[in-house]
Amino acid sequence: MGLIYPRESALAHPSNSFEGYRSTAKRHPKRPLVILPHTLSEVTGPVYGHEIVRPEDADLTLQHAGEPLGERIIVSGRVLDEDGRPVPNTLLEVWQANAAGRYVHVADQHPAPLDPNFTGAGRVVTDDEGRYRFVTIRPGAYPWRNHHNAWRPAHIHFSLFGPSYLSRLVTQMYFPGDPLFPFDPIFNSVTDERARNRMVSRFDLDTTQPEWALGFVFDIVLRGRNATPMEEPHDD
């Protein structure tokens, strides 16, 4: 079963030039992009699934001797194509700040404490129905130097491959009702409100585990549509 990748779908993405996000100024092409036909080089892509992850990769609270500080959460959801069909056996890589809003990365100079029990990197693969689930702690907001008093809303970074080179996606998952949304140029670089809201997870009582952790659900839709439209059912 082949997939096609309508170009209109990619209009949901932000433009690479977005004034409010200062670092885009010198890092976006000024020449028009060349429209690339979707050849075999594009409709194929890296295929990575269950063989590449270990069970402990999906629990970011178990990667060190002790438990990290912060609010324990369960993030789960489905990875779907544009038709709403599951994308099975596909790799998700996730990374985030700790509960204090500090990244392990050497370049992060935010004067908030590192947590010796938290790295903040995880990996998980979707099951046959496109479902994934990982356990972590809720990341903190953090300041950045984009403009005066700039703070990023709490978020978890996601990287996915999906079925081909064209479905590749790097995005950020946000938390519902974050008061920093109106002030964040990265979030608002997605100018369509409905598209923007697709980056916001929802709190979910069903996946919340009593006496243990809050559940947030984040479904991800990748580029790709069925090449052959569904046939009408036959009576014969």
Next chain:
Amino acid sequence: MTDGITPSQTVGPYFAYCLTPKDYDTREIFSADLTTPAIGGDRIRVVGQVLDGDGVGIGDAMIEIWQADPEGRYAHPADDRARGNSGFAGFGRAPTTPDGMYAFTTVKPGQVPGPNGKPQAPHIAVTVFARGMLKHLYTRIYFEDESANAADPILALVPDEEARRTLIARRLAGEAEPTYRFDIRLQGEGETVFFEA
């Protein structure tokens, strides 16, 4: 049906400990060396620098490459032609150094089918990620010593000679291993041709 795809957001400055974690205690699952013990063909290195609009090297970028094997076969179900057992996956990922350099070790890809059954010249698909880029950019690496470039249907989409040259890696002289140089200029003079894929 869905409401539409999930939009892209920047990879940000802090991805390394997850995506390219060589200097961290996270296990590394992807590397910049695509070769396998059983892969045949010509082993090559591809090196280059990622530069911003001021010509300054970008030290927090990530480059991913995707390519066919030396016979021009992709390790993917959409390529249904028979493939050897080399274990060659065709995917590599490299961070840039503080001055924006990246390097891959791989094999030269073969020709793959293109639009209307016309073969494409050997090429490597490239994806560029960095802080300050709200979505990744697509480009391609071709090789300067390939006569097939002249008939390549994708290169033909870039009629401007100078622009087309940004897609062609130069063979470096005097290297122990065949090495190609491919710089990626995000903006300004000599700006790399990027594709809307």
